[in-house]
Amino acid sequence: MLSLTIDEREVDVKEGATILEAAEAAGVYVPTFCYHKRLMPFGACRMCVVEVEQMKGRLVPSCSTPATNGMVIHTNTAEVRKARKTLLELLLVHHPLDCPVCDKGGECKLQDLVYEYELTENRFQDSKFGYPVDYYSPLIERNTNRCVLCGMCARVCDEVVGVAAISFVDRGFKTVIGTNFERVLNCEFCGECVNICPVGALTDKLFKYKARSWELKKVNTICSYCSTGCTLTLGIKGNSIYRIIGDDTIGVNKGSLCAKGRFGYQYITSPERMNSPLIKNEAGELVRVTWEEALERAAKGFTEVKEKRGAEHIGGICSDRLTNEEVYLFQKFMRAALGTNNIDHAGGFSYSGLLKGFKSSLGYAANDITLNDVRCADVIFVVRSNLSETHPVIGYQVNMAVKRDESQLIVASDKTIKLNKLAAVSLTHKPGTEIVLLNGLIQAIISENLYDKELVSSSTEGFEQLKAKTARYGFDYVEKITGIKEDKIRETARLLSQNKKVCILVSAGLGIISDDEKLAQAVANLAMLTGMVGRKGSGIGFLGEKCNSQGTLDMGALPHLLPGFEEVSDEKARNAFEEAWKTSIPSQPGQSALEMFEGAEKGSINALYLVGENPVVSYPDTAQTIKALESLDFLVVQDLFLTPTAKCADVVLPAASFAEKSGTYTNFERRVQKLNCGLNKLEGVKTDLEIFGELSLKMGYEMNTSTPDEVMKEIGTLVPLYTEVNYSRLGEEGIVWGSPNGGKETTLYGEKLSKVKARFIPVEVDEAMLEPDKDYPLLLLVGSVLFHSGSLSTKSPELDQVGPGGWVAMSMEDARDYQLTDGQPVFVRSKRGEIALKVKINKKQTKGTVFIPYHFESQPVNTLTSKDLRPTFVEIRKG
């Protein structure tokens, strides 16, 4: 500890702190331009100068000068003020005085400081710069004339985002922030540079000339895209969002956002949004009706099927973008009002697959890790996860961990991804062979005696079986199947077992064969073996695709689980719910989403309730999906847009967006965070919560909860994991469920796995599945891309602008063999169907594979895939 005096105030700070940090701790304000706590010290602007008595007469930059014991510091002497004032004068020599038309006006650091230092005239004169303004880049406008060269934009882009798309260019007096050859921005469009720029040199084009910053009402809420759960600050005027920014004092993201979170909000005000319920008339057309009529019709339709065929002939599938409260009510509606366990959600394909495996191995279908653990890890092992695209803000943490704190990164991926350039070990394996690779690692760790013997013998079961089953995964065999050489496997095995803080990250939704459950078990095996579960700061992070992937599981949108992971077949658990809900619940587990679609075609499912789900676009095998929907007696679809799925419905119910409602989402850390309603609902729509309540009432079952708060109270009484979650206690940090200390700690499994029953479950895959067909030689990979998440983001025109659809990525080698060039139209054909796309040659694509994102209605990749959970092979011919 160091003690020092700043402006007469005594303060203690820890060794290594800078004077600026000490001032902050003492509550003394020091102006800065180039300092930001998210960035490494830079010490370039000298705005932060202070006087140190011990350094008589010299002014030192406080942001980059270490504090020492006994220092006496003055931050606001005449000398200091004069130096700062001169600095401002110099900046203003070239700075255009266009504050009246600058979007930064009102929140500009330069403006504020000029005001604070009462600068009314300038001793210096010179001409203004007159650099051309970049009006042409998407989303971001760059006006170099306003730049104060603090370098924060270039540093955040490199140090945090890991892109370095803008940089100091030229030297001396000519130095500017720029791009190569003054080209337009070619980057991830995360807007972090805009957010950090203290002046109006980088501005948000969507916000341009729309409003003055002080007119905006600020509402903090949670991003509705991925499961990172970033806090967004909405800027609202009237009843519209004018911009979204990150506030670096709050949220798991501490102000960082990605392109989706920052720019992907315009779907909310899209003219395509539905604003009236629709029902299908005699002629088969969807016509506008009142809510009363629509709900009547929906209730009648479900009641008829229930009475004629039985409740087990009805199914419901919801999106993992609903709030916890909504998911809870949805499954309650299905179970209590309709009387069926046929409940599932979209993540049912992947995330719940992953977590099912996890639950069988470790007892909980949930992670025991935080974003901060990733940031602080010694070793990060990324498996089947292009997380810089699917969960960009988690990607930023990995980037910072590696670049700033020298964490060792291991990347196991079937193609080269952005993270590879940071990796200490790159395990670029043949597609679909992750489990073989993991078994190889397990084999290496066991045979080299690197495993955590104490933990294995005291807290786990099944080690001997694991050892026996993985014995055949010797180096030669693993290399043959995966293409990964012995030395890399040995090195990875060592890194994983000989470091203290180790995190494994796995993403949902990138599986080629639906082996998610097995993958989870294999990862869990590795984690138990190396002792990285049940140890603080280490663990596994399964990253769900959607904002509430975890909460949707917690709330029981599953055929076999009630809220809180209670088995429906468990009588005692069931009884508790039956008693509270005053009804009976079927004891048999229901059908999964895929089973329901199969059942629809066969006639065992006759009515479906799809909430925020668009299976025609996002489920495999579109032809089968449509056939199944057409075979139904009755279909209700609830969504924001008239999706291709909604067009098949008998009743369509328009729902509210995340910004128009409150409630909670649970992120990948199990952190329950509160959504704050920012906008009045679009006229004519209701929130999903309202719809479930009203529909249930129409069916004669009263839920008695009409606000999210009331629903959460009910959840708290029935779900032990959520008893701590109480709206009055949900501050800006949220609450991590199942952890002591009011959710401040995350020790779900307990130290050394003391709270769970941990089991090794050996897994293997059918390697023959990965053999291509001679007519269909290319393996199809389906997944998501940086600028999109689900199909919602495609309704935000600005994301479509930077990330348009309509392409198939293929490797250089394959493009050469097929004699295809970039942008050439082609047909991609599988056994099931064919779609027309344009070729995008991607040097990072692995030979023998092609990649198509699934977000776009206009490129229905799922016409190619199948629901049998086997890999899809395709052929490509010129269009």
Add this chain to the structure above:
Amino acid sequence: MAGESSGKKKVVEKEITPEEWGEIDQIIADHRDKPGSLIPVLQQVQDICGFLPEEVQNRIAEGLDVHPSYVYGVITFYSFFTLVPRGRNVVRLCMGTACYVQGTNKMLGKLKQNLGIDVEETTEDMRYSLETVRCLGACGLAPVMVVNQDTHGLLNIDKAIEIVKEYE
């Protein structure tokens, strides 16, 4: 935003030959996955091509997996990298304070006239490139001019032109 806004510059066109591309790719391959290798790669590539045009920068950026803006930033920061082909002889006139007051500014005007090129340009026969620098650290010899590696001090206009002529 590199360079002056004085209209189009006289730049000698030079294509990168297939052999040069081969060597560039080899240099990139030798340094791939080694941290901190950007500057050595740029140096070696410039030794081969004589300059670092956009297409070469893009190749290096892609090969080393860094953003082209970053590469461009590094190149424009160091005066020993050049974006355009330089002549066989690079004439650098010091514009530091000491030299400036001794008249290098006027000398520059004369040299431009004499060589028929502006600053940061190259004569068509590739014999000379003209550049300016800030203080060469030889203020005692002001005014100072450096041609290739040779420093010439205590100059006047005629002497400077004579010296330049000696370089083939």
